[in-house]
Amino acid sequence: MNFSRSLVIGPGGRREVAEFTVPEVEKDGLILEVELARITERDRKLFLRHDLSATLIPGSIAIGRVKAIGDEAAAFYGVNAGDRVVVEPFTSCYNCKPCLTARRRICERRRWYGQDFAADEPPGLGGTWGQYLYVRAGSRIHKVPDEWEAQIALLMPEGLLAYGALFDAGEGSVGKGVLIDAPTILGLLAAALAREGGLDPITVAGCFTEKTRRLAMAMGAHQVLGGEEEILSLDRWKRPDIFLATSSNSSVFNTGIMALAPGGVAVSVDCVNRLSETAFRYAQEHEICLKSITGPAWETNGVRLLLERARYPLAALIEQTFTLDDLVREPELVEAEYAAVNPRLL
Numbered sequence: 001m002n003f004s005r006s007l008v009i010g011p012g013g014r015r016e017v018a019e020f021t022v023p024e025v026e027k028d029g030l031i032l033e034v035e036l037a038r039i040t041e042r043d044r045k046l047f048l049r050h051d052l053s054a055t056l057i058p059g060s061i062a063i064g065r066v067k068a069i070g071d072e073a074a075a076f077y078g079v080n081a082g083d084r085v086v087v088e089p090f091t092s093c094y095n096c097k098p099c100l101t102a103r104r105r106i107c108e109r110r111r112w113y114g115q116d117f118a119a120d121e122p123p124g125l126g127g128t129w130g131q132y133l134y135v136r137a138g139s140r141i142h143k144v145p146d147e148w149e150a151q152i153a154l155l156m157p158e159g160l161l162a163y164g165a166l167f168d169a170g171e172g173s174v175g176k177g178v179l180i181d182a183p184t185i186l187g188l189l190a191a192a193l194a195r196e197g198g199l200d201p202i203t204v205a206g207c208f209t210e211k212t213r214r215l216a217m218a219m220g221a222h223q224v225l226g227g228e229e230e231i232l233s234l235d236r237w238k239r240p241d242i243f244l245a246t247s248s249n250s251s252v253f254n255t256g257i258m259a260l261a262p263g264g265v266a267v268s269v270d271c272v273n274r275l276s277e278t279a280f281r282y283a284q285e286h287e288i289c290l291k292s293i294t295g296p297a298w299e300t301n302g303v304r305l306l307l308e309r310a311r312y313p314l315a316a317l318i319e320q321t322f323t324l325d326d327l328v329r330e331p332e333l334v335e336a337e338y339a340a341v342n343p344r345l346l
């Protein structure tokens with residue numbers, strides 16, 4: 001019998017590594033042997049919570065190998081045991097209007113890995129920060145070539161989220177200017193996708209160190225900015241048409257909205273921000289559209305091409321890899337932006 005060492009969090013600030021039995025795979029299920037898992041903003045917030053009422057295995061995105069797969073799942077996903085796949089962060093019903101119109105990210109029955117599956121809910125293993133993940137029916141996975149570096153392939157779901165933010169919600173197109181709030185992984189993936197899509201100029205704010213300035217430029221930015229004063233000092237004739245908020249910094253969110261050109265679009269990218277009255281009034285008076293996007297786009301070609309070609313230093317986006325024990329010992333490590341979890345390392 002196989003066991004999975006998985007990280008668990010629970011009531012009373014419980015954080016430890018526990019061993020779970022890997023269940024038999026059902027006909028609509030898939031057992032993933034996790035190679036690498038991401039630490040997203042959503043995972044980070046969940047991991048640092050102290051008010052949980054259930055015990056959970058955190059982590060929503062992973063790349064790994066199919067260890068076992070049921071017949072129905074193999075037909076549905078088009079993969080077999082041994083294939084290398086990346087798993088998107090939630091399940092959906094594939095049966096409601098959003099699901100049937102390529103917008104499963106707003107399915108009302110959506111359930112996130114990590115936060116929505118209690119550790120004791122069968123078949124278990126509902127989070128990616130462990131040696132195995134039980135991929136439930138209603139998931140979406142992407143087969144990736146063995147040659148792809150794990151840390152690059154792992155970026156696929158967030159690449160799709162950035163793609164959706166830029167081109168679906170943000171209506172990005174050639175010649176439009178985009179302002180990105182911060183050099184987060186989502187923000188930098190958006191910068192590279194914007195560059196590939198011919199948006200101009202691409203501005204990444206929140207670059208306070210030489211390292212992030214250089215990284216943002218290498219990832220496709222035309223210019224980098226520091227704090228809010230610099231955002232507000234953008235030339236009024238060169239104001240961006242699109243603003244992407246990728247971090248939970250409400251102050252920058254409001255400033256970004258007020259930096260937009262009239263008729264622009266502000267997109268909150270799976271983060272929670274408070275809208276100020278001043279920013280709301282600015283939006284109203286200047287016909288700014290306020291939007292949000294909470295999950296990966298359906299269309300995958302643009303992101304696949306981005307990950308396949310070596311035009312941007314994508315591997316540099318995951319510069320740190322933690323073990324499960326690292327995170328138990330030092331929970332604040334989850335604050336690292338460019339990081340992943342390797343549950344196989346001891």
Ligand SMILES: [Zn+2]
Pocket residue numbers: 092093094095096097098099104107108109
């Ligand atoms: Zn649905």
